[in-house]
Amino acid sequence: MATTTPLDLLVLHTLRCTGHTDLGRLAAATGLPPATVESELLDLAAAGLVVHATGPFASWGLSARGRAADADRIAAELAAAGTGPALTAALDRFLELNPELLDLCTAWQLRGAGGATVVNDHSDPEYDARVLDRFVDLDRRAAVVCEELTAALGRFGRYRPRLALALRRVRAGDLREATDSTTSFHTVWAELHEDLLTTLGIPR
């Protein structure tokens, strides 16, 4: 049976996986309206679980208590769902794809030229198309893993559309959406990786 994560935990845990971030990104990552996210954040802040930093790096982040509370509640959610083994198996398949994704991100940023490595200035459409083609292939295999994750815990269903959106944007010509923006394929992928590790209580 699918588990539905309460909104406050969804916001708290998403913040745990994204690291310090702003309201807009949290809304995109949780799939909730910004006003809802803000309301949850204010309640979480009143409970001492999240803090808002001001200054040049203004952002929302977890307090030490928030981190501990998240670890407890996320572990309890998994225990109640009883899908730990399925999630662990899906993590293994994710970890098989992870080095390949990082290779692809590197190939998107750098390219080998006569034994040396140079910055990919995206002036060679044929090369970019070849890398992108492999991104699409990897994304297809990642989709299967995302389905398994979502079957184990419903909230993992939020990653698939975000990855697909990033890839669609790259293919439409927004080259920063592969590795270089806060909504890029790489960024979403890294958040999913973090989510899997924290949900299963695996230290880095």
Place this chain on the structure above:
Amino acid sequence: MSRVHTVSAQLDEPAASIGAKARGLAELHRLGLPVPAAVVVTTEVCRGVLGTGRLPDGLVEEVTSALGSLPQQVSVRSGAADSMPGMMRTVLDVAVHPGGPNAPLADALREVFTSWDSPRARTYRTLHDIPHDRGTAAIVQVMVDGARDDHSGSGVAFSRDPNTGAPAPFGDVLFGHRGDDVVSGRVRTRPLGELAGREPAVWAALTTALDRAERRLRRPCYVEFTYESGRLWFLQLRPAQVTGLAALRIAVDLADDGLIDRPEAVRRTTERDLDRARTPTLAPTGADVVAGQGIGACPGVVSGRVATSADAAVRYAAGGPVVLVRPETSPHDMHGLAAAVGILTTRGGPACHAAVVARALGRPAVVGAADLDVDPVAGTVTTRTGTLAEGTVITIDGTTGQVVLGHAGAVVDDAGPHRDRLLDWADEISGDHTPRPGPDRLHDAHTALRTEENR
């Protein structure tokens, strides 16, 4: 045609059949250097296994009989004609006995061969223009034990510094550990030079071997080695990849040493090397303290105060530049990465999370500095030369991977004299001595050399 070859000085099959690693081992034999007993199974066998899904009959028996004296512990490694670092499987500690069933060896061979077709390896080949139908050779080699006793260890060595081109052996050593401990990041490496004090006989044998290999290949060389109870063994030899400043300096030095002639030095230097030699890099002087060495992941030299957590990086950034030092990074470090002027990690390779993010943000980065140890709880970084507290100023070089204490002053293009001489040689070849930009002078010389060759 034989499908299993004993690795020896006589082995001279093409790389397409036995792979580059086996050819390197054969070259080590020809140089008279000690190599643990090994056999190589050809790429033809790999192609068969990929087609049928099973090892050919009698193969395992052929391998064990070619290995000679048994029982032994062996490693089974991939070795393709084209370098595909880290893309395929290695199986260590495979027990091989005489006669009887050899299921572990059969499994290991199958695992190595089928790893040619792993999705990651396929992606790598697509990106590097390597055909998918070649297959890999497999090398079965008797293991030597770098963890055996106090006089054992393992390491990697370059005949010259691949970062600066300086004409002295360079690399990492792990005392009392096996080579795979370096890759796993479980143990911190030490600078190669420490071998001289701890194992003078091994050091002498290693430096002699590097010199001999360089004279034979007429190029800077890279070796992997293990020493067991004071006895040195070589596990790999290949030409060292160097670029930029180092490539330029080494070409000129090799010509001065008489290993190559001046036209060859000019031929080996690319316009890109000239260009890269101008990228500011650290040139530590005797006054600088080199605290560690990692892999350059995003070029540039920056100095800043050490912060061992993202929160500390944000805090310190209000007071001046910060270098974020982490074991590795995760999304949780993003605000610290954004606040820092540079990034240093002790784990990971050129494609790790920190490297990808550093390039996205345009921050100079050094990753995989395995001789450093970060303790984010205590807020300290243990280095080759002592323990640093948060707030200590360091300088990192995202090209060479060097980590230096303090504000290293000597951020210069050290290639000046070498570049001037090389370009003078280029002018002699082209016959054009008019003043013009360096890349043009090199380009004209290359054109003249090609015309000469085609005549």
